[in-house]
Amino acid sequence: MKPKAWIAWSSGKDxxxxxxxVRQAGELDVVGLxxxxxxxxxxxxxxxxxxxxxxxxxDAVGLPLHKVLIPAPCSNEAYEAAMARAMETAKSLGVSxxxxxxxxxxxxxxxxxxxxxxxxxxxxxPLWGADTHRLAREMIAAGVQARxxxxxxxxxxxxxxGRAFDLAFLDALPEGVDPCAERGEFHTCVLAGPMFRxxxxxxxxxxxxxxxxxxxxxxxxxxP
Numbered sequence: 001m002k003p004k005a006w007i008a009w010s011s012g013k014d015x016x017x018x019x020x021x022v023r024q025a026g027e028l029d030v031v032g033l034x035x036x037x038x039x040x041x042x043x044x045x046x047x048x049x050x051x052x053x054x055x056x057x058x059d060a061v062g063l064p065l066h067k068v069l070i071p072a073p074c075s076n077e078a079y080e081a082a083m084a085r086a087m088e089t090a091k092s093l094g095v096s097x098x099x100x101x102x103x104x105x106x107x108x109x110x111x112x113x114x115x116x117x118x119x120x121x122x123x124x125x126p127l128w129g130a131d132t133h134r135l136a137r138e139m140i141a142a143g144v145q146a147r148x149x150x151x152x153x154x155x156x157x158x159x160x161x162g163r164a165f166d167l168a169f170l171d172a173l174p175e176g177v178d179p180c181a182e183r184g185e186f187h188t189c190v191l192a193g194p195m196f197r198x199x200x201x202x203x204x205x206x207x208x209x210x211x212x213x214x215x216x217x218x219x220x221x222x223x224p
Contacts, residue, residue, distance in 0.1 A: 002029040005097035005124065006066065006090055009033035011049040011057060012188040013146045013165060014101030014127060014180060017139055019061065020195040021126040022099055028124070031095065032064045033057075034086060036079075039069045047187040048150050048215040053202055056220060060196040066090075080115065087119045099124045103132060103182045136179035140166055144193035147204065150215050151186040160186070162204045162216035189218055 005028040007019045022028050035054055036045045043050055051067070058065035068086045070079055090098070098116065102108055102125055112123045127135070146165040151158070155177055163169050165188050170179050177185045192199035205217030 002027065003097050004029050004031050004093070004095045005099050006030075006032045006034045006095050007063075007099045008101070009035045009054070009057075009065070010101070010187070011035070011044050011047050011054050011149075011190065012101075013139055013144055013190055014103065016057075016061075016101075016144065016146075016190040016193055016195050017135075018099050018101040018126050020142075020193070022124070023195065025126070028097055028099070030063065030099070031093070032066050033061070034066050034068065034090075034098065036068045036070055036082075038072045038074070040072045045070065045074075046150065047189060049189045049218060050220065052220045053189060053200065053218055056200045056202075057190065057196075060198055060200050062197055083115070084119075087116070087121055090121060091119065095121065097122050097124050099126060101127055103127050103130055103135075103180060105182060132178050132180040132182060136165075136170055137167070139193075140170075142194050144190060145199070146188040146190045146193075147202075147218060148186050148216065149189045149218060150213055152184060152212075153209070153214050154212075155183075155185045158209075158214050161207050161214045191218075 009015045037051055038045045044054055055065055068082050070082050098121055100123055116123050148161055148163050151161050191202055201221035202218040203221055205219040207216045
């Protein structure tokens with residue numbers, strides 16, 4: 001029997017690609033998505049994506065969405081307590097793996113490993129060590145369609161907020177910016193790709209600057 005797994009789902013390209021990779025490998029039984037929602041905003045933490053969009057993503061990939069609600073502002077203690085409760089739920093459902101889309105940051109990986117160790121749930125990093133220049137282009141070539149929903153204007157020009165994650169976007173990135181944004185230069189929301197059964201319909205909304213970051217809203221389109 002394959003180990004049951006949840007995908008740590010940020011709504012972005014790396015999480016979506018991690019789902020695609022583990023499904024293709026066939027070694028895990030992926031049974032759900034795990035998403036952190038900032039309660040007062042009703043949006044995915046940091047990415048700024050509306051809950052309704054993430055729910056539509058979950059429906060499009062054919063998996064249940066397990067939401068972890070956190071306050072704003074959120075202390076490390078509050079975040080870790082919320083995640084600990086989520087891991088108890090995972091264990092009760094027979095989940096023994098959490099899949100992450102992390103690429104290179106050793107401190108992030110170490111943090112995840114340390115926090116999961118007492119739970120008995122093992123972290124899985126299917127994209128670890130990938131060449132991000134090659135990976136970004138591989139995603140685009142495979143049909144991943146995503147929008148930039150958040151960026152750090154100290155690293156990426158403001159006018160790139162809301163842009164499609166495509167080859168033109170990669171060409172527009174300043175020198176030194178990771179094309180997969182592994183250091184938090186920008187964040188995305190995936191609307192279509194090989195991991196989806198159908199596209200997620202959304203339109204580009206307002207762009208605002210808040211707490212030092214630029215956010216572009218994605219607005220769900222009504223279902224016909």
